[in-house]
Amino acid sequence: xxxxxxxxxxxxxxxxxxxxxxxxxEFEDRGFQVAGASRSALPDNSEGLAAHDSVNVQDExxxxxxxxxxxxxxxxxxxxxxxxxxxxxFRVADGDAERWNRIxxxxxxxxxxxxxxxxxxxxxxxxxxxxxxxTAGSARAARPGWAAYSASKxxxxxxxxxxxxxERDAGLRAFCVSPGAMDxxxxxxxxxxxxxxxxEARELRERAARGLIGDCRDIARRIAEEAGAQLRxxxxxxxxxxLPFRAS
Ligand SMILES: NC(=O)c1ccc[n+]([C@@H]2O[C@H](COP(=O)([O-])OP(=O)(O)OC[C@H]3O[C@@H](n4cnc5c(N)ncnc54)[C@H](OP(=O)(O)O)[C@@H]3O)[C@@H](O)[C@H]2O)c1
Numbered sequence: 001x002x003x004x005x006x007x008x009x010x011x012x013x014x015x016x017x018x019x020x021x022x023x024x025x026e027f028e029d030r031g032f033q034v035a036g037a038s039r040s041a042l043p044d045n046s047e048g049l050a051a052h053d054s055v056n057v058q059d060e061x062x063x064x065x066x067x068x069x070x071x072x073x074x075x076x077x078x079x080x081x082x083x084x085x086x087x088x089x090f091r092v093a094d095g096d097a098e099r100w101n102r103i104x105x106x107x108x109x110x111x112x113x114x115x116x117x118x119x120x121x122x123x124x125x126x127x128x129x130x131x132x133x134x135t136a137g138s139a140r141a142a143r144p145g146w147a148a149y150s151a152s153k154x155x156x157x158x159x160x161x162x163x164x165x166x167e168r169d170a171g172l173r174a175f176c177v178s179p180g181a182m183d184x185x186x187x188x189x190x191x192x193x194x195x196x197x198x199x200e201a202r203e204l205r206e207r208a209a210r211g212l213i214g215d216c217r218d219i220a221r222r223i224a225e226e227a228g229a230q231l232r233x234x235x236x237x238x239x240x241x242x243l244p245f246r247a248s
Contacts, residue, residue: 008231009033009074011067013057013114014084015050016040018184019134022220023081024050030224035070038084057084057110067117076125079227080118081132082111085152087186089145089198100148107152108159115163115174123170130230131174132223133160135241139178145198161240173230175238177223180245181207182214219244 010027014020015036024036027050034050036042042052051073055066070077085107088099111133122129138146139153157176164174181187181204190198191205207213222244229235 007031007033007074008078009035009070009076010079010081010227011070011077011114011118012036012050012081012083013055013110014038015052016042018186019179019182019216019219020081020083022216023083023223026217026220026224027079027227030228032079033074035066035073037066057082057113058105060109060113063110063113064117067121071121076127077118077121077129078127078231079130079132080114081134081223081227082114082156083132083134084110085134085186087149087189089190089193090148091145092147095148103148103152104155107149108155111156111159115159119163119167119170119172119174122167122172126171128171128173128231128233128235130227131160131163131172132227132242133174133176135160135176135178137178137180143200145200157241164238164240173235173238175230176241177219177226178241178243179216179219179223180214180243181212182216182219183208184216187213214245 010032012020012023015024016038024034027034036050036052037055039056053066055062057063086103088103090099115131118131133156135153135157138150139157142150160174160176191201193201195201226242230238
């Protein structure tokens with residue numbers, strides 16, 4: 001068992017691509033031991049990147065097993081980022097239980113599972129722990145077709161506020177990050193939707209063409225900076241929703 005108390009430990013869910021993968025790289029570059037998780041394996045060109053486990057965040061038992069294995073490997077967990085999420089655009093009247101379960105199961109219950117397991121871990125050991133849950137601007141602005149995704153992220157914001165207050169005395173610092181639009185697989189899946197189904201697709205493509213879309217490596221850097229600041233003793237309370245570049 002490696003237990004280097006000088007090297008902080010970070011868990012990132014949704015680590016196989018996009019922001020999650022950039023976060024793994026960024027935390028590693030800052031000297032963290034990193035454990036990533038997602039359902040699929042890492043792509044072939046990810047040699048050298050963080051240890052990676054196959055975990056479906058909807059599976060509470062598997063999330064707990066994963067957390068235990070990280071603690072067995074590294075001794076403790078200092079930062080936990082609930083980044084895994086899925087996005088599907090459909091109108092409320094066209095939705096079905098399967099779609100709602102997929103989105104709420106991943107984006108909300110997946111965050112519940114990670115938050116609960118990490119909060120329990122922080123309670124049981126000395127020192128601070130930083131919990132970061134990914135939200136989105138659409139948590140605060142409903143748009144046609146975004147009901148399930150927006151509802152899941154709005155719920156994540158309230159859940160995070162609650163757990164921050166509940167576990168403050170145990171040393172947990174919990175906040176959300178609203179990264180703004182980033183050029184990832186999730187974002188690109190929206191550009192490709194037919195405008196009949198999703199009229200905003202053209203606007204999003206145009207914003208991307210004008211360079212008005214974030215690079216997840218820049219966002220990852222800002223998140224890791226904030227996580228590092230929150231780990232320092234006496235750090236001021238985090239904002240409930242951290243905006244990496246003051247955009248939502
Ligand atoms: N991209 C944007 O413009 C944007 C804007 C605002 C907020 N966000 C938020 O930022 C975060 C990262 O988004 P992204 O754009 O990087 O997304 P992405 O490219 O689609 O990546 C999502 C990651 O989540 C993993 N994942 C999905 N379902 C999972 C499950 N059930 N269990 C474990 N892992 C799962 C995926 O891997 P597997 O498929 O292998 O499991 C993948 O690694 C998300 O929370 C998203 O809602 C994104």
